[in-house]
Amino acid sequence: VQLVESGGGLVQPGGSLRLSCAPSERTFSTYAMGWFRQAPGKEREFVAGISWNGDNTRYADSVKGRFTISRDKAKHTLYLEMNSLKPEDTAVYYCAQSFHVVVVLTMDEYDFWGQGTQVTVSS
Numbered sequence: 001v002q003l004v005e006s007g008g009g010l011v012q013p014g015g016s017l018r019l020s021c022a023p024s025e026r027t028f029s030t031y032a033m034g035w036f037r038q039a040p041g042k043e044r045e046f047v048a049g050i051s052w053n054g055d056n057t058r059y060a061d062s063v064k065g066r067f068t069i070s071r072d073k074a075k076h077t078l079y080l081e082m083n084s085l086k087p088e089d090t091a092v093y094y095c096a097q098s099f100h101v102v103v104v105l106t107m108d109e110y111d112f113w114g115q116g117t118q119v120t121v122s123s
Contacts, residue, residue, distance in 0.1 A: 001097060003022070004115070005114040005116060006020050006117060007020050007117060008117030008118045012121070013085060015085050016082060016085065017082045018082070019079065020079055021033070021079075023076060023097060029076070031098050033049070033071060034048065034095070034103075034105075034110060035048045035080045035096075037091035042091075044094070046060055047059070047060050047067065047080070048060070049105060050078070054073075067083070080095075082119070092119075093116060093117050094113055094116045097111065098110045
């Protein structure tokens with residue numbers, strides 16, 4: 001399974017971006033998906049996760065209320081809507097597909113990863 005992220009870029013503080021992730025295979029609707037990020041010099045961390053059917057979502061405390069994860073089964077695409085962006089949100093963002101159907105928060109619960117897309121929040 002290949003996962004291809006898009007939508008990253010440079011944005012000013014307070015701005016918005018929407019990341020997309022398109023899996024190469026149609027197992028997309030079968031498994032939970034997630035977004036992680038890695039800032040320079042830091043470990044990769046969980047950002048948001050969504051269950052196989054989209055009914056359940058989980059967020060890191062640092063993004064709760066600002067980010068929204070969603071999935072479009074018809075388009076086989078995962079999204080991360082990011083609002084009120086802060087400089088500390090600057091990182092490479094990765095989408096990942098789990099081998100579970102429920103939302104999971106740790107990296108070892110995901111077996112396929114995208115190549116990452118850079119998000120930079122700066123004035």
